[in-house]
Amino acid sequence: MCNDLDVVRPTQTVRKILIAGHVGAGKTTVLQTLFGDQALTTDALHSEAVSDSKTTTTVAMDYGVIDCPVSNDRLHIYAIPGQERFQFMWEILSRNASGILLLMDARIPKPLQAIHLYLDRILPYLHQPSGVVALNKLSGAEREELRLPPYLRHGDLRLRLTTTDVRDREEVLTLLRLLVGEIGQRNAMHDEFSLGGIQRGVPQSPSR
Ligand SMILES: Nc1nc2c(ncn2[C@@H]2O[C@H](COP(=O)(O)OP(=O)(O)OP(=O)(O)O)[C@@H](O)[C@H]2O)c(=O)[nH]1
Ligand SMILES: [Mg+2]
Structure with a gap:
């Protein structure tokens, strides 16, 4: 899956992905699951x-x-530190990220409220990102019982909502696929609006 990384294929899109969440949410585990010792x-x-x-x-x-x-x-994946004292890294690592994967320990009290509070803190560093929010640390039975809506609204943002266990490679790949899908949808919507602007005669800068 991550072979031949030296060459960027001509048609390949390079994207920066941010993995966020509290201390112990499983951010580093995502990278370890994907890349092992590397x-x-x-x-x-x-x-x-x-x-x-x-x-x-x-x-x-x-x-x-x-x-x-x-x-x-091609996804460049950056996981940020969860500890408050390393928050200065958030701004540095968030630059030009097109998507965020937010992991949340579902066992904490009021996890949905915690998601909104966390998003309030991280979103100012990001420019209209696409996002996936994944609740983890649930047992298999708890995951089956949990009835989650497919999306979570946070202000104007719509974030894909799901459960996960990031110790499992297939589950991590599923999260990345979901996120890439969200980014694709947002870009398609953006193109549609831009095209709408052209068709409605919005002034364009003169071509040279
Ligand atoms: N039971 C359970 N454990 C999990 C799950 N996902 C991750 N873990 C464990 O939770 C711990 C998460 O540790 P890290 O990945 O280092 O957490 P982090 O988010 O990088 O934490 P900081 O770097 O301190 O911000 C590890 O011990 C994982 O094995 C899960 O879905 N279920
Ligand atoms: Mg970590």
């Missing part, structure tokens, strides 16, 4: 105890590149 991570020992016997935390970023053969996209 995942580029910056984990350091935690100064405080965290759930899931997690002893390390990301202090700068995680990074990896993967080709999505179905959609002919």
Whole structure:
């Protein structure tokens, strides 16, 4: 899936994807699931105890590149740190991201409220991104019982809503496919509006 990365195919679209979420949400796990030992991570020992016997935390970023053969996209995936004190990295890593994958531990109290609060903090760094919100850390039975609407509205944004277990490679690939689909839909809508503008006689800058 991530072979032959030296060459960008002529028709390939390169996209930047941001993985976000609280401490321990599973952001680094996404990269480890996709790239194994080759995942580029910056984990350091935690100064405080965290759930899931997690002893390390990301202090700068995680990074990896993967080709999505179905959609002919090359995804540059960046995971941001969850700890507040490394929030300065959010702005740096968010630049030019076309999509966000937000992971949320579904076991915390009021996870949907937590999603909205998190989005309020991260969205100012992003320019109209497409997004997927994935609730994780649920048992198989809990996932089956959970009836989620397909989309979550946050202001003007519509984010694809789903459950996941990012320790499973197929599940991570499904999330990436969903996100690429959302980006494609948003771009198609944008083109449609632009074309509408031309057809309605919106002044164009003179061609040279
Ligand atoms: N039970 C369960 N555990 C999960 C699931 N997804 C991730 N985990 C575990 O939760 C932990 C997440 O750790 P990380 O991936 O390092 O979390 P992070 O979001 O990168 O955290 P910071 O870098 O500290 O912000 C790991 O121990 C994973 O194995 C899940 O769906 N179910
Ligand atoms: Mg991490």
